[in-house]
Amino acid sequence: MQSMNSQRDKLSRPQKLESSIPAVRATPAQLLAGAALVAAIMAAVCLFGVWTRLAGQLAVFWPANALLLGLFIRFPRLDTAAGWVGACVGHLLAGYIVGDPLPISVLLTLTNFASVVTGYLLLAQPFASDARKLLGAAGVLQLLAIAALASVAGGLAGGVVGPVAFGGTALESCLAWFASELLNYFTILPAVLSIPTAQHREVARQWRKSMPPLRRATPLLALLASMAAAVLVGGPGAVAFPVPALLWCGMRYGVFPAAVLSLLTTAWTLVAISKGVLNTAVEIESPAMLMSVRLGVALIAISPLAVASAMAANRILMAQLRHMAEHDPMTGTMNRRAFAEQAGKALRAARAARRSVGLLVLDIDRFKNVNDTYGHAVGDQVIVLVANLVADHLPEGPLLLGRLGGEEFAVLLPDADHARTRDVAERVRQACADAAVDLGQDRTTGCTVSIGASVSPQAEASLDRLLQAADRALYEAKHGGRNRVVLTDAV
Structure with missing residues (x-):
């Protein structure tokens, strides 16, 4: 059976977000440009963080780690070996600019990367798809849990490096680093990922x-x-x-x-x-007070x-x-009530603009025979096939297609005169006549439709009157041999 058309897919199916981080390919020039961009961003935000640093303490606000993690997850083209090298260069460049000794800069960079790598390894897993996309409350809670684990890793590394870089005890450094990382991840990571x-x-x-x-x-x-x-x-x-x-x-x-x-x-x-x-x-x-303020603001x-x-x-x-x-659950088209509502709005807009409108009513020929011969499962396939073919062969614009019930469909054609209405109806009729449903074992069955069409030159007729005129035309098409189009005016 033919696949769903793109218009109806957009109407009836929600867009699916990617479930995992995609692999990417890049040229050497692109890799170098990405690395340079990461290095520049990291250097800038590290300098900002140093600017907020209190004497002998960590920075009050350090956005570099959370921003780096978010960039690598949200923009996979930056997540390359060159990108990671660029991040290291950015950290070390900022340390050089502010006058940190190189050994201290290296230690601080490694400590920062402890939390980034931990968060990256967790967020890159398939189970963290909702966290990466912040899908619902569960996704947010999962992201916060991953951020907390990354902060723990940063705190443990900070407990080792902190006394060397800033003095104090290992416990004080561990808690301060943890609180700082937790604040940064809670505030920055959601903004970048979203x-x-x-x-x-x-x-x-x-x-x-x-x-x-x-x-x-x-x-x-x-x-x-x-x-x-x-x-x-x-x-x-x-x-x-x-x-x-x-x-x-x-x-x-x-x-x-x-x-x-x-x-x-x-x-x-x-x-x-x-x-x-x-x-x-x-x-x-x-x-202690700084840690308290950080945790309070993070919460x-x-x-x-x-x-x-x-x-x-x-x-x-x-x-x-x-x-x-x-919407009709089988075909994805509008149901009768929704079609009447949407078609009514389009009809009122056409009437205000004094533009012609056309309406088609389609009925699958000898549908009862299909059900009796092949079963209701094949009958359902025929209905879905016809719905797809109709949507595929309608003009560009809003898809005003509804299932009125059983094997009957209706289409409103805004800004359509007699010639345009007949042309669309004939295209739909011919497409259905040329199609076939696969029954398996190299067997197929075809289907045809009869179409009644009505036109209101200045959209003066009501939707009910258009439907009544199209129904009468459909009756003539059925009794005139089926698989044909009959066009009339809605007066």
Whole structure:
């Protein structure tokens, strides 16, 4: 049997995300360019992290490790041996610029890579597909668990290197490194992994189109106002001021915008505290207090991501339920109610533009004989085949095809006059006459359709009148010998 046509697949089947990280091939020039890009990004973010470093301590905010892991997972073309070398070069270059001794830079780079490699090995596994795509609450929880394990690996490595690089005890270094990594992974990794694909960008475009600009901007304005209030009021509770606005952003904007806003808010909070802009009355020069602030901010950052992911999962579920309610489960075409609704909208638009419309009603010829001769399973194959052929041979544009019941289908053709309506009907009729259903054992059976067509020159006729006229034409086609098209006016 012929395969599903591309138009109907888009209508009836959800897009499937890749289940594993794809293998990629690149030319030497592309590998070199990717390595240079990774090196430049790592050098820049490492310098930013060093800028937030307190005297004798780790950086307050260190985005390099989480960003590197996210880039390698989200953009597989960067995940090459050259890319990993470029990351090492970027780390060492930043250390050279700030004047770190080379042995210390090497130790710090190896320690950073301990958590990155651990997270990479976990996220690259097939079981982590939902975590890589942040699919639903389970995917988010899985990602956070992997981030926590990567942070543990970083903390253990930091417990060895920390006393050498910054002094202090191994336990203090281990806990500080763990808290820092946990914060960075919780805030940065979701933002990088949820960078939109072309499909997601189209969804965002439709969302922007459906919502007034002021309404779209309100949650963001509330977030900016909460950050300003945190600066003005200060105190230990100021770090939590943005939480309600972040939750609002998570409900309104989706996973990627919520993750980015959470990342920016977290980075701003930590940098503002370290630079004295945000007075929380907490002495973050104390390693214990700094670790407490990091963990608190990390947990705050999870909230909007969890809300956004739950809202995204809910939207997907609602879309699936809506699709099930509006489409025929066998053929994937619209059911009678949905067809009447969508065709009615198209008809009203054509009437407002005073454009002609055509309507086809198709019926499979001698379908009862097919069921009686070959069984209902073959009958179902014939119905699906006809639905596919009709959709394949319709003009480009919205697919206004519905199954009215049994072996009968209807098609609305916007902006179609008599000639165009007849041409489409004849193409569909001929395609069905030329097709065959494979019965196995080198046996096939054919099928034909009779088509009744009606036209309303300025879309003045109602949908019911178009259907009635097409039904009468279909009756004439059946009694005129079947496998033919009869066209009439809907008056």
